[in-house]
Amino acid sequence: MPRPTRGKGSKSDQVKQEEHLQRKNDQWIFIVNDEVLNGSCSKDGNNPSLCKLRHPRLNSGVMYLVSDKGTNVFELNAFKEKFRSWFIGETVQRDGDIYFTTPVDPLFLVLPYLINAGENNRYMAIDQIVLDEEFPECHKLSTCFGKGQLELITDWKEIDDEMKVYRYNKEKCMAWLKSKTEAVADALEKKNVQVSTKGSHSAIFIRSKDTDNSRESYLEFAHGVVSDYLALAVEKELKTFLGLPEVNESASTPENEPPSKKVKLSTDVKPLEDYSIKLDTKKDKSKTGKQSAAQKQLSKVDKSGMKSMMSFFSPKS
Amino acid sequence: MATLLDIKSLVNSKTETCHFLPCEIDFDGGAKVSSFFIKTVSQEFSHEKHISATFRGRPLKGEEVELPTGYTGLVVKEHHKRSTEDEDRNLAAIHRFDKFTHWNLDKTPTPDDSIHRALQWVDISAALYGRSKALTLTMHTACWILQWICQD
Numbered sequence: 001m002p003r004p005t006r007g008k009g010s011k012s013d014q015v016k017q018e019e020h021l022q023r024k025n026d027q028w029i030f031i032v033n034d035e036v037l038n039g040s041c042s043k044d045g046n047n048p049s050l051c052k053l054r055h056p057r058l059n060s061g062v063m064y065l066v067s068d069k070g071t072n073v074f075e076l077n078a079f080k081e082k083f084r085s086w087f088i089g090e091t092v093q094r095d096g097d098i099y100f101t102t103p104v105d106p107l108f109l110v111l112p113y114l115i116n117a118g119e120n121n122r123y124m125a126i127d128q129i130v131l132d133e134e135f136p137e138c139h140k141l142s143t144c145f146g147k148g149q150l151e152l153i154t155d156w157k158e159i160d161d162e163m164k165v166y167r168y169n170k171e172k173c174m175a176w177l178k179s180k181t182e183a184v185a186d187a188l189e190k191k192n193v194q195v196s197t198k199g200s201h202s203a204i205f206i207r208s209k210d211t212d213n214s215r216e217s218y219l220e221f222a223h224g225v226v227s228d229y230l231a232l233a234v235e236k237e238l239k240t241f242l243g244l245p246e247v248n249e250s251a252s253t254p255e256n257e258p259p260s261k262k263v264k265l266s267t268d269v270k271p272l273e274d275y276s277i278k279l280d281t282k283k284d285k286s287k288t289g290k291q292s293a294a295q296k297q298l299s300k301v302d303k304s305g306m307k308s309m310m311s312f313f314s315p316k317s
Numbered sequence: 318m319a320t321l322l323d324i325k326s327l328v329n330s331k332t333e334t335c336h337f338l339p340c341e342i343d344f345d346g347g348a349k350v351s352s353f354f355i356k357t358v359s360q361e362f363s364h365e366k367h368i369s370a371t372f373r374g375r376p377l378k379g380e381e382v383e384l385p386t387g388y389t390g391l392v393v394k395e396h397h398k399r400s401t402e403d404e405d406r407n408l409a410a411i412h413r414f415d416k417f418t419h420w421n422l423d424k425t426p427t428p429d430d431s432i433h434r435a436l437q438w439v440d441i442s443a444a445l446y447g448r449s450k451a452l453t454l455t456m457h458t459a460c461w462i463l464q465w466i467c468q469d
Binding site: 034091187 | 320321334337338343344345346348350387388391392394395437439441442443446
């Protein structure tokens with residue numbers, strides 16, 4: 001794995017700072033799924049590990065928690081608030097972050113690899129498809145699929161009892177994503193999550209009636225949630241597949257929201273009173289106006305043939 | 318190099334009371350929490366679940382937050398810093414908890430507090446994940462077959 005090499009000596013301050021930061025954080029708060037614990041308490045079970053895998057949306061490395069036998073993948077979500085610390089028993093923990101895990105469908109994580117491999121329209125084995133030099137630990141992904149899970153978004157062929165080869169199938173994938181989106185929309189509806197962006201909402205207010213929480217707005221919101229795991233191109237495809245309208249943000253906002261402040265259209269906006277200018281002239285005046293007797297005398301001296309003091313200190317050309 | 322979460326150490330760990338404070342304390346280590354902080358905790362009259370306390374003269378209002386079902390809280394510690402980057406990192410779970418007290422600075426806790434909204438993600442992500450693999454599988458295949466029938 002390529003790693004940035006540190007310069008010798010010159011960056012010692014930075015290293016020190018890093019050490020300082022690291023020294024401060026050697027204890028964290030995790031909230032984990034019981035599956036993480038249960039699987040590992042068995043005698044022969046290994047410990048779950050945190051590893052960096054390619055995030056399908058961001059295309060960069062993100063930490064995931066993979067359970068001992070590589071059967072479950074969990075996302076690590078960080079809850080950070082600016083001023084938070086913990087009392088744990090009779091101790092203080094400065095770091096006030098909470099890291100909580102949520103299970104993630106591994107299909108989301110292999111989808112970019114599948115699409116990539118699907119371009120040449122060949123059937124391949126899963127450990128051939130999921131290959132990543134940048135994130136070598138991605139091989140753990142190939143073991144975490146349940147029976148028939150990969151087949152949800154691929155065409156497959158059985159070579160023998162052990163070996164199966166796969167090819168990405170777009171239509172299947174869209175159907176799968178649609179069911180995901182609907183499941184999320186159902187959950188949002190059930191939890192009565194406020195999905196509309198119109199107006200403000202608060203739990204203290206007694207809501208009259210949630211008229212604007214239509215099924216469509218839930219679906220749209222759910223699509224947004226699912227899209228956090230999809231590349232941009234797939235997100236668009238899903239949107240058309242779901243029959244959701246294209247969002248035209250500039251058109252929809254002025255109707256629903258009160259005008260914030262009058263927008264000045266002219267670009268050449270200048271303040272009516274500019275105090276800074278006045279301040280400057282005052283300074284200049286004082287410079288020329290107030291001079292000590294010695295300074296006045298100096299200014300009268302004939303300076304021809306004299307070098308300025310600074311020239312003695314400047315490097316010789 | 319991998320980062321391993323040592324769960325086996327949990328066997329020896331005990332449940333601890335955890336307080337989530339609305340301030341940053343620039344210190345890690347022992348403190349007389351029970352004699353200086355827990356003593357100030359009292360029940361609010363207005364709501365049976367709400368409690369109040371004071372910390373350094375500041376009024377705190379809080380409530381107990383139960384972790385979502387199927388979740389366990391862990392206090393995880395890295396006992397030994399690895400010396401090289403190629404070494405494995407070992408994080409050991411030293412305490413566990415199933416609820417904690419969430420404190421606001423002079424503000425009655427509401428379901429709108431960001432911690433509750435963050436924990437909402439637990440339910441939504443569960444829906445995104447699918448409750449059980451087998452269930453979603455049958456659902457998906459059913460969907461898929463249905464689509465085929467509709468296409469023909």
